[in-house]
Amino acid sequence: MKCWAHKAVDKIKGLTLAGAYCDELTTYPETFFQMLETRLSVHGAQWYATTNPEGPNHWLRKQYLDRTRPHLRRDGTLVEAQDPDTLDLARRQDP
Numbered sequence: 001m002k003c004w005a006h007k008a009v010d011k012i013k014g015l016t017l018a019g020a021y022c023d024e025l026t027t028y029p030e031t032f033f034q035m036l037e038t039r040l041s042v043h044g045a046q047w048y049a050t051t052n053p054e055g056p057n058h059w060l061r062k063q064y065l066d067r068t069r070p071h072l073r074r075d076g077t078l079v080e081a082q083d084p085d086t087l088d089l090a091r092r093q094d095p
Contacts, residue, residue, distance in 0.1 A: 009035045018042040025049035030059040 009032050017039045022028060040047060051060065073079060 022049040026054040
C-alpha cells in the first residue's frame with residue numbers, strides 16, 4: 001500500500017461520521033474504503049462517490065458495483081436484481 005493510503009486510513013480511524021463524499025473512488029485503496037465503512041456509524045449515515053471504470057477486476061466493481069440493487073447500466077437503464085445476495089446500498093439497514 002502506498003504511504004499516503006496508510007496516512008488516509010489513520011486520519012479517519014476513530015471518527016464517527018454521518019456522511020462522506022469520495023471523488024474518483026476507484027483511485028482509493030480498498031483498505032481506506034473498508035475503514036470508511038466502519039466510521040459511518042451514525043444512524044442513517046450515507047456516503048456518495050464519483051467514479052470512472054477501472055476494469056472488470058477492480059475491487060470496487062467486484063465487491064460493490066456488480067452486486068448492487070438497483071443497478072444502473074451504462075445506457076441509463078435501471079435493472080432491479082432479483083438475486084438475494086445483491087447489496088441494496090440505497091436502503092442499507094442497521095443490524
